[in-house]
Amino acid sequence: MHHRVRLSLHARVAAEAAERDKLERLCRYISRPAAATERLSQTADGRIRYSLKTPYRNGKTHVVFEPLNFLSRLAALVPSPVVNVTRYHGVFAPNHRLRAQIVPSRRGRALARADASGGAPKHVSLGWAQRLKRVFGIEIQRCEHCGGTVRIIARIEDPEVIARILAHGELARIGEVPGAATARGPPSATSELFE
DSSP, X not given: OOOOOOEEEETTOOOOTTOHHHHHHHHHHHTOOSSOXXXXXXXXXXOEEEEOSXXXXXXXXXXXXXXXXXXXXXXXXXOOTTSOOEXXXXXXXXXXXXHHHHSTTOOSHHXXXXXXXXXXXXXXXXXXXXXXXXXXXXXXXXXXXXXXXXXXXXXXXXXXXXXXXXXXXXXXXTTOOTTOXXXXXXXXXXXXXXX
C-alpha cells in the first residue's frame, strides 16, 4: 500500500530579528522528527507504545503497535523520490501575484501575463554548466589560465569513454602518453631552415 505525503511551506510564518523565542520555536517545529521520540516506549512484551499529545475523545491516551506495524507506518511517511511533495503557500505559491518579484527566476503570474501580451521574454531554464556554477561554484565556461570564454563542444556521458579520457589525461600529466612528441624550444637563428 502506497501513501502520498504532502509537505507544505507557508511563507506567512516569519520571525523578526528580536523574536528569538519565536525563531527557536519555528526551528524546532521544522526540524522535528516524524514521531516524538520522548513519547515512544517499549512494553514488557516488546510492542511499541506511543503516548498521544492530547487524549482522544474516547479517553485513549496512547496507542500500541507491533514493531513491524510501527515501522511500516513510519516508512509510509517517507516521500517517494519521484513525486514532488512540496506545496508552497503565500507569496511562494506558483500563482501568487507577487511571486515574480521574490523568486530568482522571476517566474510567476505577472510574468506569465507579460509573456502572453508579448512584453517580457519567456523564461529559459538554466543549462547544466550554469547549474554547476550556481549550485557548486564550479566555473567551466571560463578558462582558469587566461580567463577567456570556453566554448563547450560536447557533453560526454558514457562512463567507459569518460574513464578513457581521464586515464589519457593522467598519462599526459606525467608525460607518458604513447606516441606523444616531446616538446622542443623555439628555432634558433642558426637553424637548418636558414642554412
